[in-house]
């Protein structure tokens with residue numbers, strides 16, 4: 337944990353937007369020693385956070401939130417007026433995919449910048465952390481110039497690379513800090529705010545706006561590309577009789593490739609990778625870079641095809657149809673250690689099986705409430721064993737470690753048919769087969 341700043345070095349920091357990114361950023365800024373006010377227009381969220389309750393699941397964050405609030409270094413508000421005095425502002429609002437388009441919806445970002453610029457009373461820097469297409473920071477700089485007195489407000493871009501499930505660690509010990517700035521003043525302020533992290537050895541890169549914006553979307557697109565690449569290889573392996581897991585391991589020994597993000601299976605989801613790949617595709621298309629756009633588009637296409645392939649394998653295990661079959665789905669979250677179900681591959685497959693006539697019973701260690709809110713038509717069970725009772729097929733679709741360690745012998749006694757589909761390649765096939773199960777992955 338970086339050593340917190342002493343009083344004279346503390347800054348007044350404002351954070352606009354208290355989703356995963358904003359809440360984690362606000363807490364980590366307070367943890368570094370700054371005086372932080374976090375603002376969101378959603379009253380319910382702010383009420384919960386003020387009571388030290390997280391509106392989402394994130395390991396380790398609740399403890400730090402309480403610590404910072406109790407130390408008086410972090411408070412929450414629903415009013416822009418309460419953040420106008422800060423030395424530096426961070427915009428952490430969401431940029432979801434626009435309905436009916438591949439582009440990101442930038443309305444919340446635009447509002448945050450203009451609302452802040454209208455209120456600031458002294459020179460300050462508004463730093464964008466949200467993931468945006470290249471060109472946004474320049475537009476925001478023009479917009480704030482129209483709102484604030486000359487030279488009062490500068491814009492900087494400082495993308496965030498935190499992963500859900502590891503958010504605290506990623507925020508306090510990032511791999512790198514990227515400062516997209518136009519002036520030494522903005523760079524100095526960013527260096528001051530991140531000082532304990534920089535002193536801990538974190539590399540800093542100072543770039544122009546567009547590069548800073550693109551680092552983020554290209555990092556996510558590269559990760560997505562690795563996943564789609566190994567999933568494309570999985571298809572070639574299936575067709576040739578080769579084994580994709582040893583293939584991934586062999587590739588991973590090459591330092592230039594690396595083993596991470598080469599786990600084949602149901603593919604990527606969540607609030608970030610899918611929308612960032614699509615936004616970069618939209619950007620390449622707008623720029624008239626057709627070959628580049630085609631290349632990026634295939635990452636998404638291959639990824640989505642994994643959901644169909646998983647459904648097909650399940651159908652085969654059920655003898656050709658989901659109709660009137662009872663199916664246990666293990667996992668609702670888009671990945672382990674989160675309750676986030678945005679664009680969750682597991683949930684998408686469960687809903688598709690339900691639409692094909694299956695009676696789906698789902699279990700997830702933490703994401704059941706999030707899933708139930710948007711898909712009440714699915715049945716939810718509190719334990720793996722109750723979810724598996726009298727089912728014709730068990731589908732493992734999110735790779736929680738709880739599921740990896742399941743005992744096939746124990747489940748044999750509760751299911752109707754011993755069929756298991758390992759959508760994440762995390763079970764040990766021999767263990768399941770020797771317990772009498774038909775195993776597919």
Ligand code: UGA
Pocket residue numbers: 467496497498499500501556559563596597598599600601602603604605606607608609670671672
């Ligand atoms: C991702 C990036 O990893 C972060 O660096 C980035 O800051 C964040 O998006 C963001 O833009 O805010 P996250 O969405 O939390 O973080 O999820 P990842 O850990 O990247 O996983 C994404 C998806 O890929 C998950 O559905 C996961 O199950 C899947 N995945 C991952 C695979 O299918 N195979 C793999 O080998 C690895």
